[in-house]
Each structure stands twice: as C-alpha cells, then as structure tokens.
Amino acid sequence: MKQLGSLLLAEIIKEHRHSFHSKMIYFSLLVWPVINFVTAYYSFAPFRMGADSPLARFISYEQLPLFLLTGYLGYIFYWCLVQSSWQMSFERQAGTMEMIFISPVNRFAFLYGRSLSSLIEGVWLFFCFALLALFFVDGIQLSGWWAPPLAFLILLVSAIVWGGFLCVLFLFSRDASFLYTVLDEPMLIFSGVRLPPMAFPVWAKVISFCFPLTYALQLIRELLMEGASLQAMLPSMGLLAAVLLVLVTATVVLLRQAEKHMKKTGNMVMY
Amino acid sequence: MLIAENVRKVYRVKEKKGWFRQQWTEVEAVADLSFRMVPGKIIGLLGINGAGKTTTIKMCSTLLTPTSGTITVDGYDAVKDDRFVKAKVNMIAGGERMLYWRLTGRENLQYFGSLYGLQGQALRDRIDSLLLQVGLYEAANTPVERYSKGMKQRLQIARGLINDPHYLFLDEPTLGLDAPIARQLRKHVSELASQHGKAILLTSHYIHEVEELCDEVYIIDKGRLVAHDTPEHLTKSLHLDTALQVVIPSLSDSLDYDLRQLALDYGGSREIAETDEQTWEVTLRGKTDMTTPLLSLLAAHQSPVLRLSTQQPSLEDVILHMADRRGA
Amino acid sequence: MFHVAKATFIRNTRVMIRAYPWSFVIGHIFSGVYTVLFAFFAYHYVFAGQLDENFAHFTDSSDYLSYAILGGAFYAFAVSTLMNVSRSLITELREGTLEAVLLTPSLRRGYFLGNVAQQLMRTLFEFSVIVFVGALFGLTLSHTNVWSAVLVWILSTGAFFCQALVLGSLMLWFRDTYITQNTLFAVMAFVSGVTFPIPYLPEWLQPLGLIMPLAPALDAFRQCVIQGAPLHAVSPQLFHMAALSLVYLVIGVWGIRKMEKRVMESIFG
Structure with a gap:
C-alpha cells in the first residue's frame, strides 16, 4: 500500500512537470470551455423561454445557466482526462511507454496516478467555476454545507475511473484521435451536459446511460440545484457505483489482455 | 561557377525569461566567408567549433537569406533570382528527413520531379535511370517507411539529382550509415564530380571522408574561414611531425x-x-x-x-x- | 503552376489512400451530426417546437431545424477546409519534408491549389453525409435553389482557403496546430451564426462575426437552401465574402512567405 502511494505520487509529479508548463492547459481547460459554454447558452436563444416555456417541464428557466454550468463543469473534469489519455498515445510514440512496462511499476498505480494527476491540474478550475456559479448564477439550492465537497468527490472519483479506462483504450489503439471522437463528443450531447437526458426518446436515453458522466451529472444537479436529501439520492448513487465497477473491471481485463498480447507479438498496438 | 563573397549570417535567437518576458540575442553563425564551387570539383567544408556548415549550405541552396554578402550561381543572385538558382542546385542531407515516408520511392521522385517542372516521358526516364543508378530499382514500388536507413539515404541522393543539378550540396551524407554503404556512397559522390562534372560541396564529421574526396578544403571556426587549401598542402603547411x-x-x-x-x-x-x-x-x-x-x-x-x-x-x-x- | 498543383493533388491522394485520415473525417462528420442531433432533441423533445418570436424576424423563416442543421453542416465544412489547408505546411515541417519542398523552384500557389483541390473530395463527402443525416432529422430541401447553393458552396471554399492561409502562417508562427486551430474554431462557432442568429449576441460581439467568412457564407447558403433564393439575391453576402477573401489572401500570402523564412532560420538557429 505504501509502495502504491509512492508510485502514485511519482506519477503525479512527473505528469505535473511534463505538462503543466504548457499553455495548452489554459486553453483547453479554461478558454475553450468558457467559449463553448457561452455558445451553448446562446444556442437556446432561438427557443421560446419564460415561465410557460416547454423547457420548464425539465428545468426552470432561471436555472438554465446553472444547468449548463454544472454540465460543462462535469464535462471539463472528464475532458481533462480525455486529454491526458490522449497524450498517452504520444508517450507510446516517444518510446517511454516501453520503459514503464519494463519497470516493475504496478500498472494500475500508473493508470490511476495519471488520471488523478491530470485532474489535479484541473482542480483550480473547479474553484473558478464554483465561484462563478455562486456569484453570478441564480437558482442554487444546496442539499447542505456538505453538498459542494460531495459533488467534487463524485466528479473526482468517477472521472478518475473513466480516465483510467480511456488510458487503456488509448494505450493500445493505433489511431487515438478516432477513439477520442467516438467517446468524447457524444458525451456532450447524450450525458446531459447541454440538454436534460430525461427529455430524450428511449433510444437516446439508452446511449445516455452508457456514460458515467450522465449519472455523475444527475447527482451533482440533485446536490446543487434541487437540494435533494441523501436518502433521495441513494438510487442514483447506487447506479453510479455499479457503472464505475463495470468500468474498473473492463479496465483490468483490457490491460491484462493487452499486455499479454504485447508480450506475444512485441506490438503495443492492439486494434 | 558558384561564388560566395563575404557571406555573413546572423541569427536572432529568442530566449524565454518567464511567461511574457523574452530577450533577443544575436548569434553569428557564418562570418565573412568567401569560396567558389567549380564544375567537376569537390570542395569540403570542415568546422572546428560547431561552425556554420549547415547554415552555409542552406544559404547556397536559397533556403536561407544571407545577412550580408552575396552568393551568385552562374551569374544569378541566390536571393533575387532564387527560382533560377533553385533549378540549378540541390541538396542532400544525412538522416531520414526530406522524403515522404508514406509514398514509394518512385512516387517520391515523381512528386519532386514535378516540383522541378519535369513531366511525362522525360520524368519517367529520369526516374528510372536514377533508381538504377542508386540501386533502388527493385524497391521502387515499396513505401519509403519500409526502407532501411541506407536505402532511404540512397533515395535521398536520387531526389537530390532529380533536377540534374549543376551544384550539389551534401550535408553529412554518410551520417549513421554502415561502413560498406558509406564507402559505396563516397565512390558515387566522387563519380558525380569526375564523370558528370558536378560541382559539389561536402560537409562531414568524418574527416577521412573529406580527405579522400575533396579537391579543396575550407576549414572554418565559429563561422570564420581559418584555412583553405588542398588536403595535402594543409597537412604539409602546418609542418606537423x-x-x-x-x-x-x-x-x-x-x-x-x-x-x-x-x-x-x-x-x-x-x-x-x-x-x-x-x-x-x-x-x-x-x-x-x-x-x-x-x-x-x-x-x-x-x-x-x-x-x-x-x-x-x-x-x-x-x-x-x-x-x-x-x-x- | 497547374503542373505543381496536379503533382501535389496526386501525392496527397496517394498518401490519403495509404493512410486514410479517418479520424479527421469521422471527427468532422460526427461533430456535424451532433449539431444535427442537438437541434433535433432541443426542438422536438425539450422545447416541443416552440420558437422565440424574434427567430422568424431574424432569419425570415421559422424553420429552425433547417437553420440549425445547415449551420452544423456548413461549420463542419469550414473547419475541415481550414484544417486541411492550413496544416499542410506545418505537417511538412514536422515530417521533415518542408526543406525538400522549399528547395524546389515550384510556386507555392500551385502547391496550395493542389492541396485545396485534393481536400475538396473529402469535404464534399463529409458535407454530403451530414446533410443526408440532417435530411433524416428534419432538414427541408424542397425549396432549394440547387445551382445557387452549389455556387455559394464553391465560393465559400475559396473564402475558407484564403482564411486558411492566415491560419497556416499563425500555426507556423506559434509552431502549434492544436491550440491555434481549436481556439479559432471555438470563436467561429460562437460568433458566425452557426446555431443561433447573430443578432441574439450582445452588440459589442457582433462585429466579430463580420470578420469570419463563415458568417456571410452561411447566411447566403441558408437563403439559397431554405428559401430557394437565386444567386443575385445573396449578392451582398457574396461581396462581403469576396472582400474578406481578398484581405485574408493578402495577409495570408505575405504571412506564409514571411513564416517560411522564419521557420528555416529557426530550424538551424
């Protein structure tokens, strides 16, 4: 356990040194999300708003900015990880990947350490956004003082698990940006970042519930916008936990398979 | 004849100092260098301290503009009449750059030939003869990414000869090659000058290569010419033991x-x-x-x-x- | 010049066939399709087809789905053209072939022309797929003035090409593709009237749309497709586009020339 801890720390420090200096972080985690968020907000402009708008069936008109804000917040958490996993494919090209597999590092420490570290880079943004939400946006309805930290924890854990899963996929695929397109952009539509999934037709709902972000966002909105009690949130929490468990299992199986494959063929590329 | 007169090149290098501050420093890569290239002769450029050999070659091949001084090729200025000069010169660098890895050897030559305005049967004939010359005829239809280092280097030579240049610049052409391949390449270079009348400028870390091939050697130190003579004279003139x-x-x-x-x-x-x-x-x-x-x-x-x-x-x-x- | 263009066209096609940039193509198609889906979901399921009164006033039509779907498709088309052209030189730089190209006496015009002609095939394919999907989700094509729409599309390619030259020089300047392109694309999506009419924006932001060729191009294209407007009816937009193209072309040609020199110096400096 102690060894695992130090491995995690080493990976976090390496990641930090490696990527935090680059301006990319500021663009991809602050400038673009802010522009996208504003664009998303204005995308609702052509529709009829106000108290009697059909939108009110799902979200009250006043809470729309908050709805989008929480949506994008969750999305940025996940996006952080997509980006970091994407860098994994560069690491593979640079040959450092083999070094990691030669060393006796626990591969899971490596995977989740990577995820956690890239999240830490993104954490300061959480506070920027949270502050923004508190000062400028109406309609906040907290479940209690513990709601923001709990929301943070939910995002953190679910995003790390998602990130670990992506890392494995990116690690062993030839064309990483393809996976990125397939896995990342649908999150924006289907996970309820911009639209409430409850409004979707059944087939779209099915896709929605494949992404852990859907569950995480639902919980976060219950915590921050609806002031739901812990008891009321138990079912959604259970769902999220189940989905995360499935993802972790998939990650473990894939990684084992991939390493076996690599040892046999000398090729990291699986797909 | 290619004549370089009092050529000087100064780079401005940006140094980052924190997020927004930066400082420009000037680095003189080539200072007051004069030389000439004559058909049929190979001249060598040897550097002592990280001297501007590559910079000199890039200036002669019009890729870089000299800060001062002139380079003329058969009477045409390398800066003002660069398109005319480009048609007459070519450059071959060591390493595996300057080729499209996804294209085959033949397709590479087709593309570069077209950029020199060659087309049709003339281009096809030229490519065939070059491929034969560098011994890549059999591998002509294999993508370059599957070539060995030596094969890529030979394809580079074919690319460098595609426009039948009168002046050829070779920048470390044997870098990282196996000894037998390097020897073959030297033989080839020597023939290009003696039999095909090309004027060649060669830089190399391997001094024996320069000694073997070059009719004249220019030795530069920190971009400045310090000696110029035939290899034999150079060794004699210093009266070494x-x-x-x-x-x-x-x-x-x-x-x-x-x-x-x-x-x-x-x-x-x-x-x-x-x-x-x-x-x-x-x-x-x-x-x-x-x-x-x-x-x-x-x-x-x-x-x-x-x-x-x-x-x-x-x-x-x-x-x-x-x-x-x-x-x- | 056409000789070089043809050679570049053939070269790019060969590279494309051997290593098809599926990720880019699918990425562009997907982001177009997502815009279609968003419009469809929002219109039907969330807002039950109820629009803001100003929408019809701003767009001379109450066909939101066609409006949004064409926006998504045209945006994907603009992004694709901009990317394919602007990345060409920096890709040569990264793959180490830039010097070999610059060594030759070929005209850069021909090189870019070949590039843009080659990428037309890809963008046309992407655009058709998105429009086809859009038609399934409520894009109305029955009033379309086909010839003027096609002409606007082709003229837009020219405008995006000119803008791509400027973007390409910026990429060479920053030695970066990722941040430069995505920042431009994010701003473009915001200010050019892709998912909502420009007048909804705060007034101080609206001029930003004027400098994006996408805004007039999209406006003209929508009029031709949704209302079946003939070409002369959209001439103000076409002039706007032509003026922008000219400005971008001048800056772009100057910038690329400047950057080529700079790049050569910094490789060896």
Whole structure:
C-alpha cells in the first residue's frame, strides 16, 4: 500500500512537470470551455423561454445557466482526462511507454496516478467555476454545507475511473484521435451536459446511460440545484457505483489482455 | 561557377525569461566567408567549433537569406533570382528527413520531379535511370517507411539529382550509415564530380571522408574561414611531425645512445617501448624524414628490422592541432 | 503552376489512400451530426417546437431545424477546409519534408491549389453525409435553389482557403496546430451564426462575426437552401465574402512567405 502511494505520487509529479508548463492547459481547460459554454447558452436563444416555456417541464428557466454550468463543469473534469489519455498515445510514440512496462511499476498505480494527476491540474478550475456559479448564477439550492465537497468527490472519483479506462483504450489503439471522437463528443450531447437526458426518446436515453458522466451529472444537479436529501439520492448513487465497477473491471481485463498480447507479438498496438 | 563573397549570417535567437518576458540575442553563425564551387570539383567544408556548415549550405541552396554578402550561381543572385538558382542546385542531407515516408520511392521522385517542372516521358526516364543508378530499382514500388536507413539515404541522393543539378550540396551524407554503404556512397559522390562534372560541396564529421574526396578544403571556426587549401598542402603547411616506427628484436645500450643522438641531430624526439613479444618498438618523430639515417644506423649495429612504418600527418591531425591552438 | 498543383493533388491522394485520415473525417462528420442531433432533441423533445418570436424576424423563416442543421453542416465544412489547408505546411515541417519542398523552384500557389483541390473530395463527402443525416432529422430541401447553393458552396471554399492561409502562417508562427486551430474554431462557432442568429449576441460581439467568412457564407447558403433564393439575391453576402477573401489572401500570402523564412532560420538557429 505504501509502495502504491509512492508510485502514485511519482506519477503525479512527473505528469505535473511534463505538462503543466504548457499553455495548452489554459486553453483547453479554461478558454475553450468558457467559449463553448457561452455558445451553448446562446444556442437556446432561438427557443421560446419564460415561465410557460416547454423547457420548464425539465428545468426552470432561471436555472438554465446553472444547468449548463454544472454540465460543462462535469464535462471539463472528464475532458481533462480525455486529454491526458490522449497524450498517452504520444508517450507510446516517444518510446517511454516501453520503459514503464519494463519497470516493475504496478500498472494500475500508473493508470490511476495519471488520471488523478491530470485532474489535479484541473482542480483550480473547479474553484473558478464554483465561484462563478455562486456569484453570478441564480437558482442554487444546496442539499447542505456538505453538498459542494460531495459533488467534487463524485466528479473526482468517477472521472478518475473513466480516465483510467480511456488510458487503456488509448494505450493500445493505433489511431487515438478516432477513439477520442467516438467517446468524447457524444458525451456532450447524450450525458446531459447541454440538454436534460430525461427529455430524450428511449433510444437516446439508452446511449445516455452508457456514460458515467450522465449519472455523475444527475447527482451533482440533485446536490446543487434541487437540494435533494441523501436518502433521495441513494438510487442514483447506487447506479453510479455499479457503472464505475463495470468500468474498473473492463479496465483490468483490457490491460491484462493487452499486455499479454504485447508480450506475444512485441506490438503495443492492439486494434 | 558558384561564388560566395563575404557571406555573413546572423541569427536572432529568442530566449524565454518567464511567461511574457523574452530577450533577443544575436548569434553569428557564418562570418565573412568567401569560396567558389567549380564544375567537376569537390570542395569540403570542415568546422572546428560547431561552425556554420549547415547554415552555409542552406544559404547556397536559397533556403536561407544571407545577412550580408552575396552568393551568385552562374551569374544569378541566390536571393533575387532564387527560382533560377533553385533549378540549378540541390541538396542532400544525412538522416531520414526530406522524403515522404508514406509514398514509394518512385512516387517520391515523381512528386519532386514535378516540383522541378519535369513531366511525362522525360520524368519517367529520369526516374528510372536514377533508381538504377542508386540501386533502388527493385524497391521502387515499396513505401519509403519500409526502407532501411541506407536505402532511404540512397533515395535521398536520387531526389537530390532529380533536377540534374549543376551544384550539389551534401550535408553529412554518410551520417549513421554502415561502413560498406558509406564507402559505396563516397565512390558515387566522387563519380558525380569526375564523370558528370558536378560541382559539389561536402560537409562531414568524418574527416577521412573529406580527405579522400575533396579537391579543396575550407576549414572554418565559429563561422570564420581559418584555412583553405588542398588536403595535402594543409597537412604539409602546418609542418606537423612525421612519425617513423621501427620494431627491433633487441636493444643494446650503444644503440639506445645512438638513437637518441640521431633524434637530437634532426631536432626530433625518440620514444622506446618494449612490446609483449619481447621486442622493442622505437618511434622517432620529427619534421624531416629520418628513414635513411635510421636504416644505416641499424645496419651499423647489425640489428635486424622486424617492421618499419611511417605515419604521415592526416587532415584529422591538422584539425585537432588547430582546435588545440584555438582552445577548443 | 497547374503542373505543381496536379503533382501535389496526386501525392496527397496517394498518401490519403495509404493512410486514410479517418479520424479527421469521422471527427468532422460526427461533430456535424451532433449539431444535427442537438437541434433535433432541443426542438422536438425539450422545447416541443416552440420558437422565440424574434427567430422568424431574424432569419425570415421559422424553420429552425433547417437553420440549425445547415449551420452544423456548413461549420463542419469550414473547419475541415481550414484544417486541411492550413496544416499542410506545418505537417511538412514536422515530417521533415518542408526543406525538400522549399528547395524546389515550384510556386507555392500551385502547391496550395493542389492541396485545396485534393481536400475538396473529402469535404464534399463529409458535407454530403451530414446533410443526408440532417435530411433524416428534419432538414427541408424542397425549396432549394440547387445551382445557387452549389455556387455559394464553391465560393465559400475559396473564402475558407484564403482564411486558411492566415491560419497556416499563425500555426507556423506559434509552431502549434492544436491550440491555434481549436481556439479559432471555438470563436467561429460562437460568433458566425452557426446555431443561433447573430443578432441574439450582445452588440459589442457582433462585429466579430463580420470578420469570419463563415458568417456571410452561411447566411447566403441558408437563403439559397431554405428559401430557394437565386444567386443575385445573396449578392451582398457574396461581396462581403469576396472582400474578406481578398484581405485574408493578402495577409495570408505575405504571412506564409514571411513564416517560411522564419521557420528555416529557426530550424538551424
């Protein structure tokens, strides 16, 4: 356990040194999300708003900015990880990947350490956004003082698990940006970042519930916008936990398979 | 003829100091360099301290603009009439750059040939003859990414010759090549000059390569020309010591004394070492050749000679000597 | 010049066939399709087909789905053209072939022309797929003035090409593709009237749309497709586009020339 801890720390420090200096972080985690968020907000402009708008069936008109804000917040958490996993494919090209597999590092420490570290880079943004939400946006309805930290924890854990899963996929695929397109952009539509999934037709709902972000966002909105009690949130929490468990299992199986494959063929590329 | 006159190149290098602050510093890569390239001759460019060899080549091939000075190719200015000059020159660099890896060897040559305005049957014929010339005819339809290093290098040569350039610049052409392939390449380069009348400028880290191929050598230090001559003259003009080495089975005290006297008479030095085979190896160093007096001395002492060799100073010695003198 | 363009066209096609940039193509198609889906979901399921009164006033039509779907498709088309052209030189730089190209006496015009002609095939394919999907989700094509729409599309390619030259020089300047392109694309999506009419924006932001060729191009294209407007009816937009193209072309040609020199110096400096 102690060894695992130090491995995690080493990976976090390496990641930090490696990527935090680059301006990319500021663009991809602050400038673009802010522009996208504003664009998303204005995308609702052509529709009829106000108290009697059909939108009110799902979200009250006043809470729309908050709805989008929480949506994008969750999305940025996940996006952080997509980006970091994407860098994994560069690491593979640079040959450092083999070094990691030669060393006796626990591969899971490596995977989740990577995820956690890239999240830490993104954490300061959480506070920027949270502050923004508190000062400028109406309609906040907290479940209690513990709601923001709990929301943070939910995002953190679910995003790390998602990130670990992506890392494995990116690690062993030839064309990483393809996976990125397939896995990342649908999150924006289907996970309820911009639209409430409850409004979707059944087939779209099915896709929605494949992404852990859907569950995480639902919980976060219950915590921050609806002031739901812990008891009321138990079912959604259970769902999220189940989905995360499935993802972790998939990650473990894939990684084992991939390493076996690599040892046999000398090729990291699986797909 | 390619004439470079008083060519100078200064780079402005940006140094980052924190997030927003930056500082520009000027670095002089080439200073006041003049040389000429003549058809059929190979000239070599040797550098002592990270000198601007590549910069010089890029300026001659119009990729870089000199800060001052002029380069003319058959009377055309390399900056003003760059399109005319480009048609007459080409460059081959070592390493695996300058080729499209996803295209086959033939497709690469087709593309570059088209950029030089070649087309149709003329281009096809040219490509075939070049592929034969560099021994890639069989591999012509294989993507470059599957080529070995040597094959890529040979394809580079074909690319460098696609426009039948009158002036060819070779920048470390044998870098990282296996010895037999490098030797073959040197032979090829030598033929390009002697048989096809190309004017060639060669830079290389391998000094023996320059010594073997070049008719003239320019030695530059920190971008400045410090010496220019044929390789033989360069080595002679510096009056470096010739080493004379003889191996004898035994060494008497009197012979030892006479050897020392001989070295002193000729203003040289003497070293004696016992070898593993219980013989003696005598080395005499000096400006003048001591072979004849040494042999008569050994005959006088009735000493058999097991081995005799002389070592003339090489271009490498010249460079090392210059580097020492300049405090490299 | 056409000779070089043809050679570049053939070269790019060969590279494309051997290593098809599926990720880019699918990425562009997907982001177009997502815009279609968003419009469809929002219109039907969330807002039950109820629009803001100003929408019809701003767009001279109450066909939101066609409006949004064409926006998504045209945006994907603009992004694709901009990317394919602007990345060409920096890709040569990264793959180490830039010097070999610059060594030759070929005209850069021909090189870019070949590039843009080659990428037309890809963008046309992407655009058709998105429009086809859009038609399934409520894009109305029955009033379309086909010839003027096609002409606007082709003229837009020219405008995006000019803008791509400027983007390409910026990429060479920053030695970066990722941040430069995505920042431009994010701003473009915001200010050019892709998912909502420009007048909804705060007034101080609206001029930003004027400098994006996408805004007039999209406006003209929508009029031709949704209302079946003939070409002369959209001439103000076409002039706007032509003026922008000219400005971008001048800056772009100057910038690329400047950057080529700079790049050569910094490789060896």
